[in-house]
Amino acid sequence: xxxxxxxxxxxxxxxxxxxxxxxxxxxxxxxxxxxxxxxxxxxxxxxxxxxxxxxxxxxxxxxxxxxxxxxxxxxxxxxxxxxxxxxxxxxxxxxxxxxxxxxxxxxxxxxxxxxxxxxxxxxxxxxxxxxxxxxxxxxxxxxxxxxxxxxxxxxxxxxxxxxxxxxxxxxxxxxxxxxxxxxxxxxxxxxxxxxxxxxxxxxxxxxxxxxxxxxxxxxxxxxxxxxxxxxxxxxxxxxxxxxxxxxxxxxxxxxxxxxxxxxx
Numbered sequence: 057x058x059x060x061x062x063x064x065x066x067x068x069x070x071x072x073x074x075x076x077x078x079x080x081x082x083x084x085x086x087x088x089x090x091x092x093x094x095x096x097x098x099x100x101x102x103x104x105x106x107x108x109x110x111x112x113x114x115x116x117x118x119x120x121x122x123x124x125x126x127x128x129x130x131x132x133x134x135x136x137x138x139x140x141x142x143x144x145x146x147x148x149x150x151x152x153x154x155x156x157x158x159x160x161x162x163x164x165x166x167x168x169x170x171x172x173x174x175x176x177x178x179x180x181x182x183x184x185x186x187x188x189x190x191x192x193x194x195x196x197x198x199x200x201x202x203x204x205x206x207x208x209x210x211x212x213x214x215x216x217x218x219x220x221x222x223x224x225x226x227x228x229x230x231x232x233x234x235x236x237x238x239x240x241x242x243x244x245x246x247x248x249x250x251x252x253x254x255x256x257x258x259x260x261x262x263x264x265x266x267x268x269x270x271x272x273x274x275x276x277x278x279x280x281x282x283x284x285x286x287x288x289x290x291x292x293x294x295x296x297x298x299x300x301x302x303x304x305x306x307x308x309x310x311x312x313x314x315x316x317x318x319x320x
Contacts, residue, residue: 123226136223137233140216144241158248171243175251188251206263209256213238213264214271215296221272222296234268235261 126133148155169188176189213234220230238260242252275294278286291297 122224124224124229125226126229126232129225133225133229133233136220137236140219140233140237141240144237144245148245152249155246155249162248167248170247170249170251173251175253205253205255205259209238209260210263210267212241213260213262214268215264217261217265217268218272218294218296219300221268222300227269230268231261231265234265238264 124132145156173188173191174193176187176193216237217230217234220233221227225233238257241260242257246252271294275290275297278290278293279297281287
């Protein structure tokens with residue numbers, strides 16, 4: 057089961073960077089080969105891309121009729137969803153390496169034991185120790201710090217929402233993607249270490265999506281101002297506009313971009 061899980065993870069990662077509609081192997085620099093990259097070359101380091109602050113940013117990167125949805129663009133949604141899922145695994149590898157280790161050391165029975173209950177909190181114990189509660193006994197607290205539950209998790213839900221919006225999906229699809237990754241994190245990643253948190257499962261998208269909408273609207277408003285300073289601020293408010301300009305994913309990230317100003 058663990059070997060199968062690892063194989064599926066690798067296949068899903070590779071699936072992100074292939075176009076199953078392309079017939080045969082084409083030149084690796086042709087657009088059908090790695091469609092997630094759009095018109096960019098399929099290499100990890102891209103040339104510097106200028107962000108022009110001398111002109112106003114449109115209110116939306118995509119016109120309403122051009123927005124993608126899960127129904128019309130399910131295949132693209134599925135491929136694009138692998139990226140934030142891999143981000144979640146990378147984040148666990150960095151801040152909680154024991155979680156990743158548990159995939160290979162914990163038994164399958166322990167995993168199913170975890171996902172059949174909830175991460176709870178024994179309120180009368182010192183420090184509110186984590187305990188496992190039954191599936192029908194929804195705990196009001198999972199024992200984690202307030203900063204973790206009501207800041208870090210909503211921030212993750214917001215980032216996922218903005219990711220889907222920036223690559224061109226409508227708000228319903230972006231909201232679904234945020235909730236889906238909250239579920240996948242609790243049941244396919246953290247569940248190898250501990251039972252899922254009912255609190256995190258709900259709070260991550262419930263707070264993250266509205267915050268993401270506010271961030272998106274605020275950033276778009278700033279991008280339409282006459283002041284170049286405010287237009288630059290719009291990219292700070294919503295960093296997804298830097299990392300994924302015009303719907304294309306640029307792996308070089310912040311280091312590969314320059315800003316152009318008018319000096320008059």
